[in-house]
Amino acid sequence: MLLFVVAYWGQKQTNNKWLKHPWVYSLSLGVSCTSWAFYGTVGQAATTGAWLAPVYIGSILCFVLAWPMLLRILRISKQQNLTSIADFIACRYDRSPLIAATVTLVALLGTIPYIALQLRAISTSFDLVTGSYQSGISTTFVVTIVLIIFSILFGARQVVINKQNQGLVLAIAFSSVVKLFALTAVGIFATFFVFDGVSDLLIQTENIKPSAPSSNGTYFAISQAILGMITIFILPQQYHIIMIENHHEKELKTARWLYPLYLILINLFVLPIALAGQSLFPGGSVNADTYVITIPLFFQQAWLGGLVFIGGLAAATSMVIIATVVLSTMVTTEIINPLLLRHKSFMVQQKNQLSGLLLNLRRIAIALLLLLAFIFERAIAEQNHLAGIGLLSFVLLAQLAPLVIGALYWRNATSKAALTGLVVGSIIWLYTLLLPSLFPQSTWLTTGLFGFSWLKPYALFGVTFLDDISHGLLFSLLANTCCFIGISFFGRRSVGEKLQAELFINKQQKNLEHELSHKDLYQLLQRFVNNEAANTFKQYYPETRKHSAANDKLYNYTRLQLASVLGSASTRMVMKAASKQQTMPLEDVVNIVDEANELFQFNRELLQAGVENIEQGISMVDVDMRLVAWNQRYIELLDYPSELVAVGKPIAELIQFNVERGLIADSKESETQETLIARRLAYMRQGNNHYFQRNMPSGIVLEIRGQAMPGGGFVSTFSDITAHINAEKALKKANESLEQRVIERTTELSQAKAEAEAANTSKTKFLAAASHDLMQPFNAMSLFTNMLNKKVQNTDLQELATNIQNSLTAAESLLSDLVEISRLDNSSQTLDVQIFSINDLLSTLGKEFTLLAQQSEVKFSYIKSSCAVATDQRLLRRVIQNFLSNAINYCPQANRQGKVLLGVRHQQENIIIEVWDNGPGIPLNKQAAIFKEFERLNPNQAASGLGLGLAISERIAKLLGLTITVQSTLGKGTCFSISLPRSHVMPENTIAASIIPQPSTTDEFINLAVLLVDNEPLMLTAMATQLAEWGCQVMAVKDQASLNAAIIKQNFTPAMIISDYHLDDNKNGVTLVQTSREKYAWQAPVIICSADPSEQVREKTSAAKFSFMRKPIKALALKKLMRQLLSATLD
Structure with missing residues (x-):
């Protein structure tokens, strides 16, 4: 549980730098110090009398002497993004899935006994501590279930298989510290508390001799050292920690000395503990593998026994977790996933479903691995020494060593040889080591297989001077290596093997x-x-x-x-x-x-398959007019005999066959067959494309298209268009019957339309005439009423006269609106389209409605604009007048001051004139109705008008080809707007006005002619004003068109050009200036201004040999740059 807490905490500390410290990485390599290191090494020391286990000597030698090889494996693993030792080996040998699966199985068989060793160590130590030993099966099973849960929690929470798990690495490093502390504590207790120091221990145990036979002890030690050296980079869990969890090569450099130092320290008290155990428990009364925990318990040191149990538990648990996680990944990626990918149902699943499936498969694999380890532990329950189980696993895993070494240093190694050597070596391991361990009482162990004494598992070919481990290691590796070298030497490498060999063997790959x-x-x-x-x-x-x-x-x-x-x-x-x-x-x-x-x-083949499966017939003729390709549909459509069509067949023979059948009937009179064929061949040789239809004897109609090919030759397509021709005939027949009815209906509709138009014209003329006739007396009455109003001032009749005058004004306005609607409906309005500045219109309307707004207690404002438009100014003015009148009439509210805003919005190539108010708003369901005649939103409201203004505005907009839109929110206000295209040509009065006279000044820029170009009106005005204050004669324009117009109007030669870079219509100032200088032969220096921070602007400006100034522009900086450019020009 403590390890899980540490791992969980480490996983959450994503920004903690010390978690990636090389020392944490080096200590995590202590996962190799399993329960065998905690218990088995003591038992082995008691048997051999060795202070440092030969396995650890080999590991130390590997890190010290073979460190360059480890570094190479690390670099290749990172470069190729490899995920496991199986992936590494398979990648070298042509990425063979079979090799990856075989390596996975070997790793599985070799690691399961090693996991079984951990299960036994945990259960044995637990039974000793608790005193509940009952054959060990119940304890071992419970331990297995707990480790399944912890392994899934530690390593099976995410789908990504090669993602680094810093929490897991931290937990393993922490367990390494716990193991070292616990083993050192027991050693100090046994040496200095049970005995009186090292000398006393040696004196009391000087008569104790190692139990290992001296005849084969040397061979056994050498074998263990070899295994220790090999398994450093072969064990799946070691490969994962060293290669996958590595962040940088400097971590491996630190581990080169720190990991060997850790191995020496953890073995420092192994021999003293073994000697103390042999002295305290003579005659083998206590299993030597349990000395570490038995000694504290014998002297009733429960706390120390508990510490030892925790240390052993940490040693076994860390190894089991990392081993099962890595093996489950290898099993799923190298065995299960390839099998699943063969099923279509697996391929069509959604991404989240696949992720969940793969993650669950890994969890199941973890559970099965630990259950298999439990079964194996029960199968070899009679073996008491933990060291034997661990070495048994090491020998099988050592079969991967020739493949890894060959992958790194031998180009000629082949995948076939690697697979064969691995299988042969594994079979010999099975025969010489595993089967004798599982069936120790079998008679064939003493008599040999099939009764042949030279096939005894422990004495192959009569070799009896070696111990079991050394014997199995020798013959399995020898057979493995011989097969590997022999088959590679006589075999032939594939292209993929050659390419992968270069990736692995070349130390410095260059692009x-x-x-x-x-x-x-x-x-x-x-x-x-x-x-x-x-x-x-x-x-x-x-x-x-x-x-x-x-x-x-x-x-x-x-x-x-x-x-x-x-x-x-x-x-x-x-x-x-x-x-x-x-x-x-x-x-x-x-x-x-x-x-x-x-x-x-x-x-x-792919092209042929595609050609055969299309509906059209296809034939290809080469430059020599011979048939080179066709499809079956071609033969079917032209009804050719199968023996007639062949590769290389002259096309002339096919044409002759068609002529004889009567399919080609376009021959001229008195033209022979030979002449006809020659003419058609000449036509094809000329490369002329053709298209025609041909009626076949079978009744089908063929559409034939011929297309000349670029290198000579011809390709033709033949399409059956019979159904199309039949449909065309049926349609033509139906059209003939419908034509008369269409003519009749068209005549009726035309007559009805003419009558409707005549009635509408009559109505419009009558309304216009009546309105005109009524207008005359109303004007007279208005004049009389005005005179009457002046005469009765300051009398009782003044109010009556004023009311009469207001009524006449309203009636006159109504008649004017009716006349206007009539004229618009009659399409008799003549447009007077001119280019004018929109600001002229806005300023006039602003002055006109400012007084009206003050009388209505409405705050009115408008925003100026320098844009130009081309339309009828009078009609546009009428539309905006109606907008403003409605806004001011309906704007005042009882609880807030009315506000009206007139302005212009830019939208790409258009401008939108908008009138905003904060009035009551218009409901959405009435926004279309307000454009009808005599339609008012609230007839009871005390606002002037009869509801004709918006109807007139809509008709004017339609006449001008413009669009009116309305936006409104109840309780907040309304916006009426009209959109019209912007003119890029300024009116003449605007161009003339852009020549800004300079005030009197004493600066050095007096009368300096400056051309100023900028598409932003405010910026253009500000710059022009500033230059004018310096005494410059400024011509301010916005684009090329306005510049050309200004030059035509007056002769202007600039002595300085200042231009913005980004102009309208995706134009830029550099191009504009270059064009103008070339056109008008100007030599003035140029300053390009821009707020664009990109280097492209500067590079283009520099390439044109112009000066560059970044916005916002400071006056002093601009003056300084202008002075420098003028000085350079004078020089």
Whole structure:
């Protein structure tokens, strides 16, 4: 539980740098010090009398002497993004799935006994501490279930298999510290408290002799040392910790000395504990593997016994967790996943479903692994020594060593040899070590297999001087290595094996793109692909740089083009040979040709399959007018005999066959068959495309299209269009019957439309005439009433006269609106389209409605705009007047001051004139009705008007081709707007006004002619004003069109040009200035201004030899730059 807490805490500390400290990484390698290191090494020391176990001597030698090999494995694993030892070996040997699965099985068989050792160690120590020993089966089973739970919690919570787990590494490093502390505490207690120091211990145990036979002790020690050296990089859990959990190479450099030091320290008191146990428990009354925990319990040191139990538990638990997690990953990725990928139902699952499935499979694999380890532990329950179980596992895992070493240092190693050697070595391990352990009482162990004494598992070929482990290690590795070397030596490597060998063996891989020049890649494309691809490639680099190194983009382009012709493996060899400027070996050339031939054949078959499965018939004729390709549909449609069509068949014979059948009937009078055939062949040789339809004797109609090919020859398609022709005839017949009815209905509709139009015209004329006639007396009455109103001032009749005048004004306004609607409906309005500044219209309306707004106690404001438009100014003014009148009339509210805003919004190439108010708003269901005649939102409201203004505005907008929109929110206000296109040509009065006269000044820029270009009106005005204050004669324009117009109007030669970079319509100031200088022969210095921070603007400005100034512009900086440029010009 403590380890889980540590791991969980470490996983959450994502930004804690010390968790990635090299010391944490080095201590995590202590996962190799399992319960065997905690208990078994003491038992082995009691048997052999060795202070440092030979296994650890081998591990120390591997880190000290073979460290470069470990570093190479690390680099390859990181470069290839490998996930396990199985992935590493399979990657080297042509990425063989069979090798990956076999390595996984070997790792599984080799690690299960090692896990079983941990289960036994935990259960034995637990029974000793608690005194509840009952054959061990119940304790071991409970331990197995607990470890299944902890392993799943530790390592099966995420799908990513090669993601680093810093929490798990921290937990293992912590367990390594606990193991060292516990074993050291027991050693100090046994040496200095049970005995009186080291000398007293040696004196009292001087008569105790090691129980191992002296005849084979040396061989046994050497074998263990070899196993210790090999398993450092072979054990799945060791590979995972060293390679996958590594963050940087400096961590491995630290582990080079810290890990051997840790092994020495943890074994420091192993021999004293063993000697103390032998002295305290003579005659083998206590299993030597349990001395570590028995000594504290014998002297009733419960706390120390508990500490030892925790240390042993940490040693076993950390190994079991990391081993089961790694093995479950290998089993799922190398065995289960390839099997699942063969089923379509697995491929169509959703991503989240696949993630959950794969994660559950790993969890199941963890449970099964630990259950298998439990079964194995029960099967060898009679064996008492933990060391024997651990070494048994090591020998099987050592079978992977020839494959790994060969992968790193031997180019000629093949996947077939690796697989064979691994299988043979594993079989011999099974025969010499595993089966004798599982069936120790079998008679064939003493008599030999089939009664042959030279096949005894422990004495193959009569070798009897070796111990069991050394014997099994010798013969299994010998057979493995011999098969590996022999088959590789006499075998032949595939292209994939050669490529992977280069990745593993070359210490410093260089990117081929950095060794190939533009010319090299161009020549490869020209040689292997075609001139078109080569010429396309040539466009991407200047001729002057053809010998320089090509970049990644061009290299990848070449690689893809070559792969489409040669295949990926051949492309790699070709580019490798080109990069080294060497001739390719014959076998590589043969491989390239073979693969290219296979690729060609595949493409041909693919093309043929596609051609055979289309509806049209296809035939291809070469430049010699011979048939080279066709499909079955071609034969069926033209009804050719099967023996007539063949590759190389002259097309003349097919034409002759069709002429004889009467299918070709376009011959001229007195033209012979030979002349007809010759004429058609000449037509095809000329490359003339053709299209015609042919009626076949079978009743079908063929559409025949012929297309000349670029290199000569002809391709023709034959389509059955019988159904189309029949449908066309039926449609034509139906059209003939419908035509008369359509004419009749059209006549009726035309007559009805003419009558409706006549009625509407009559109505409109009558309304216009009546309104005009009524207007005359109303005008007279208005004049009389006005005179009457003046005469009765200050009398009782004044109010009556005023009411009469107001009524007449309303009636006159109504008649005017009716006349306006009539004129608009009659389409008799003549448009007077002119280009004018929108600001002129806005300012006039602003002055007009400011007084009206004050009388209504409404706050009115408008925003100026320098845009120009081309439309009828009078009609547009009428529309905006109606908007403003409605806004001011309906705006006042009882609880807040009314506000009306007139302004212009820019939208790409359009401008939108908007009138905003904060009135009561318009309901959505009435926003369309307000544009009808005499329609008012609230007839009872005391607002003037009869509901004709918006109806007139809509008709004017329709006449002008514009659009009116309304936006409104109840209780907040309304916005009426009209959108119209912006004119890029300024009116003449605006251009003239842009020439800003300079005030009198004494500055050095007096009368300096400056051309100012900027598309932002405010910026243009501000800059022009500033320059004018300095005494400059300024011409301010917004674009090329306005500049040309201004130059035409007056002769202006600038002595200085200042332009913004980004202008309207995706134009830029650099191009505008270059064009103008060339057109008008100007020599003035140029300043380009921009707020764009990109380097592209500066580079383009610099390329044009212009000066650059970044916005916002400071006056002093601008003056300084202008002074410098003028001085340089004078110089």
